[in-house]
Each structure stands twice: as C-alpha cells, then as structure tokens.
Amino acid sequence: xxxxxxxxxxxxxxxxxxxxxxxxxxxxxxxxxxxxxxxxxxxxxxxxxxxxxxxxxxxxxxxxxxxxxxxxxxxxxxxxxxxxxxxxxxxxxxxxxxxxxxxxxxxxxxxxxxxxxxxxxxxxxxxxxxxxxxxxxxxxxxxxxxxxxxxxxxxxxxxxxxxxxxxxxx
Amino acid sequence: xxxxxxxxxxxxxxxxxxxxxxxxxxxxxxxxxxxxxxxxxxxxxxxxxxxxxxxxxxxxxxxxxxxxxxxxxxxxxxxxxxxxxxxxxxxxxxxxxxxxxx
Numbered sequence: 001x002x003x004x005x006x007x008x009x010x011x012x013x014x015x016x017x018x019x020x021x022x023x024x025x026x027x028x029x030x031x032x033x034x035x036x037x038x039x040x041x042x043x044x045x046x047x048x049x050x051x052x053x054x055x056x057x058x059x060x061x062x063x064x065x066x067x068x069x070x071x072x073x074x075x076x077x078x079x080x081x082x083x084x085x086x087x088x089x090x091x092x093x094x095x096x097x098x099x100x101x102x103x104x105x106x107x108x109x110x111x112x113x114x115x116x117x118x119x120x121x122x123x124x125x126x127x128x129x130x131x132x133x134x135x136x137x138x139x140x141x142x143x144x145x146x147x148x149x150x151x152x153x154x155x156x157x158x159x160x161x162x163x164x165x166x167x168x169x170x
Numbered sequence: 171x172x173x174x175x176x177x178x179x180x181x182x183x184x185x186x187x188x189x190x191x192x193x194x195x196x197x198x199x200x201x202x203x204x205x206x207x208x209x210x211x212x213x214x215x216x217x218x219x220x221x222x223x224x225x226x227x228x229x230x231x232x233x234x235x236x237x238x239x240x241x242x243x244x245x246x247x248x249x250x251x252x253x254x255x256x257x258x259x260x261x262x263x264x265x266x267x268x269x270x271x272x
Binding site for chain 1: 172173175176177178179180181183184185186187188189190191192194195196197198200201203204205207208211214215218219221222223224225226228229231232234235236238239240241242243244245246247249250251252253254256262263
C-alpha cells in the first residue's frame with residue numbers, strides 16, 4: 001500500500017491540532033487564550049478517542065470536559081481576574097529550567113515508547129461500545145461504579161461547603 | 171506505515187510534557203489546574219490506545235470513564251478552593267499564598 005490513506009491524514013491533522021492547542025495552553029501569556037486553547041485540546045483528544053474506536057468515551061469527553069469543566073474554568077477565570085489587568089495574568093517563572101526538564105523527560109519517554117516491545121493484538125473492526133461498557137458497569141465494575149458515585153457526592157458537598165459564605169452566628 | 175500504538179503513545183507523551191510544563195511554570199492557580207487536566211487527558215489517551223491495540227478488550231474504556239469522572243470532581247473542588255483563595259488574598263498567584271510557610 002503506497003501513499004497515505006485518508007484516515008492516516010485525518011489522524012495527523014487531529015494529532016497536530018491537539019498538540020498545537022496543548023502548546024497554546026502551556027505557552028500563552030494570556031489566561032483567556034489558554035482557556036480557549038484548552039477547549040481545542042479537549043476537542044482534539046475527543047477526535048483521537050474516535051480514532052481509537054471509543055465512541056462512548058469520546059461523547060463523554062465532549063459532554064463533561066468541554067461542556068462542564070471548561071465552562072467552570074471560564075467562570076473561574078472571569079470571577080478571579082479584573083479584566084483590565086488580564087494581560088499579565090498568566091505569568092510563568094523558571095521557563096528555561098522547565099524547558100530543559102520537559103525536553104529531557106519527553107526524550108526519555110519517547111525513546112522508551114518507540115523501543116519497547118509492547119504486547120499487541122490486531123485491532124478488530126470498530127463496534128459500538130455502549131453495550132459492553134454498560135454491562136461492565138453493572139456486573140464486573142459495580143463496586144468502583146458505586147464508589148465513584150459516592151466520590152462525586154462528596155465532591156459536590158465539598159464544593160458547596162468551600163464556596164459558600166460563612167453565616168454569622170446570631 | 172499505518173497508524174499504530176506508537177503514534178498514540180507519542181502524542182500522549184507530548185501532551186503530558188506540555189501539561190507538566192504548565193504545572194511547573196505557571197504561577198496562576200487556574201493555569202496549574204489546566205496543566206493537570208492536560209496530564210489526565212494524556213493518561214486517558216494511553217488507556218484507550220492500550221485498550222485498542224494491547225488487549226482488544228473494553229477495560230481501558232471503563233477506566234478512562236472513571237478518570238474523566240474523577241477529573242470532574244477534581245476540577246469542581248479545585249476551582250472552589252481557587253475562589254476561596256481569591257476571596258482571602260485578592261489574588262490567585264500561588265507565590266502570594268505563603269501564609270503557612272514556616
């Protein structure tokens with residue numbers, strides 16, 4: 001098979017979009033630009049999930065990350081910054097040592113990834129995964145599923161307790 | 171060369187180190203939380219890539235959903251703490267919040 005196939009080209013486009021958006025999050029000087037780059041990164045990662053035959057996880061990613069976490073972050077940015085000085089609001093320190101550290105870590109990790117002898121199986125044709133995941137949640141993974149719901153309830157109550165105003169005692 | 175396991179692992183490695191750079195250099199608490207989200211996303215890419223190319227089973231997808239669930243809880247609590255810090259210090263620069271430093 002010579003030449004690039006359409007799916008491969010799409011993969012490279014989406015992967016490049018994800019990496020450029022993540023770099024925008026990391027290097028942008030303006031916190032608002034960082035937040036919107038984060039949206040691009042989340043959407044790109046959702047596209048990668050579709051390539052990995054994980055349709056349900058991709059939809060969950062768009063719903064929870066883009067629809068929930070990102071909106072929460074935009075609210076937090078807008079509530080904590082006087083818009084007038086937003087230009088200097090995302091300062092970074094120790095750029096050069098951090099760049100050296102992450103270049104070193106990236107080099108080691110990519111070398112390991114490319115050199116390791118991973119256990120591989122041939123990927124099957126993509127099938128809808130919702131049935132298998134729902135069955136797993138209610139049979140094999142019932143305990144983690146219930147624990148996760150308790151964790152979410154605790155997080156909900158904790159967020160309310162942390163962000164409410166203290167009532168003055170009468 | 172068609173798209174395989176290594177491609178996804180390289181992409182997730184790059185996203186991971188960019189998130190790590192965010193966590194290392196940002197002095198804005200929300201910027202640090204964004205870096206943490208990038209790191210969690212790269213871990214999820216790894217889960218799904220190994221689920222597709224390494225095991226051929228859906229286990230990795232279930233764990234990815236758990237990771238997304240915990241990331242949502244982490245973001246809610248983290249941003250509530252950030253708003254609390256802002257109400258106390260009038261800034262969310264993490265260098266300014268050093269009251270507990272000995």
